[in-house]
Amino acid sequence: MDLRPIDLDHTLSCGQAFRWRRTGQTWMGVVEGMSVRLEQRGRRMEVETELPDSRIESYFRADDDYESIIKEISKEPYVASLVRRFPGLRLLRQDPWECSASYILATFSNIPRIKGMIERVCALYGEEIEPGLHAFPEPRSISENGARAETCGLGFRCQRFIEFATRVDRGGVDFEGLKGSSYEEAHRSLVELEGIGDKVADCIAVFSLDHLEAFPIDVRIGRTLKERYGVSGRYGKVSAFARSHFGPYAGYSQEFIYYAMDRKNIGPG
DNA sequence: AACCAGGTCTCGA
DNA sequence: TCGAGACCTGGT
Numbered sequence: 001m002d003l004r005p006i007d008l009d010h011t012l013s014c015g016q017a018f019r020w021r022r023t024g025q026t027w028m029g030v031v032e033g034m035s036v037r038l039e040q041r042g043r044r045m046e047v048e049t050e051l052p053d054s055r056i057e058s059y060f061r062a063d064d065d066y067e068s069i070i071k072e073i074s075k076e077p078y079v080a081s082l083v084r085r086f087p088g089l090r091l092l093r094q095d096p097w098e099c100s101a102s103y104i105l106a107t108f109s110n111i112p113r114i115k116g117m118i119e120r121v122c123a124l125y126g127e128e129i130e131p132g133l134h135a136f137p138e139p140r141s142i143s144e145n146g147a148r149a150e151t152c153g154l155g156f157r158c159q160r161f162i163e164f165a166t167r168v169d170r171g172g173v174d175f176e177g178l179k180g181s182s183y184e185e186a187h188r189s190l191v192e193l194e195g196i197g198d199k200v201a202d203c204i205a206v207f208s209l210d211h212l213e214a215f216p217i218d219v220r221i222g223r224t225l226k227e228r229y230g231v232s233g234r235y236g237k238v239s240a241f242a243r244s245h246f247g248p249y250a251g252y253s254q255e256f257i258y259y260a261m262d263r264k265n266i267g268p269g
Numbered sequence: 270a271a272c273c274a275g276g277t278c279t280c281g282a
Numbered sequence: 283t284c285g286a287g288a289c290c291t292g293g294t
Contacts, residue, residue, distance in 0.1 A: 108290090
């Protein structure tokens with residue numbers, strides 16, 4: 001697929017999505033309930049799936065003007081250096097329901113465990129589309145049999161997860177409306193929901209609702225902002241600084257920064 | 270084998 | 283409105 005530039009390793013392992021797995025040179029995942037295999041080919045990728053190309057292009061945000069976004073966020077010197085280090089890192093356009101449910105589970109945990117929780121939920125509730133490969137479940141499967149979720153090791157997130165699935169199943173979350181509204185409105189509506197606070201709301205906004213100015217601030221991003229820019233304090237204040245400092249595509253900047261921190265802990269690659 | 274984690278909620282002041 | 287504590291438990 002001529003989606004340039006794209007770097008699959010950067011894009012799929014930077015922490016925005018939890019279910020992609022790399023085996024050898026192949027990345028495997030599930031998009032819209034269909035299995036997808038991807039391989040890097042220079043600055044493009046090869047795609048193997050039954051999903052129409054248009055859906056893959058949408059998932060990888062091919063409609064973004066990547067070059068001009070990179071140019072825009074590169075006005076900030078630190079981000080400019082990261083853009084050079086990690087060319088082809090792209091934001092994804094995830095399904096809002098899957099994204100919300102996943103980030104509700106991601107609360108106060110760590111990535112290996114988050115992946116484990118999500119995989120157990122998929123194995124229990126999701127359709128098996130290939131041997132050993134499950135789709136992300138529909139909200140209804142969860143709401144219909146919430147009790148079984150207790151076997152998934154979700155801890156205190158379990159109740160929130162079931163309640164959220166039930167609400168979505170009943171049409172109680174208007175994702176399309178949230179896409180259409182402003183970032184501020186979307187954020188305000190999302191934090192009303194049980195289990196969704198400022199940070200998770202921003203993850204949902206930027207990773208699935210096309211609000212690219214959303215800038216999720218977790219503890220580590222927070223530390224970086226304090227050390228590098230001297231900003232700290234309440235979420236709303238730091239968030240306002242980040243959106244103003246990094247600009248209309250702050251969400252892209254955030255992903256580069258987050259990935260760079262992650263790399264530092266693992267070691268240079 | 271302790272320790273810690275992509276935060277959120279609930280309290281008092 | 284704001285800051286401090288509690289919080290399930292899997293993965294390392």
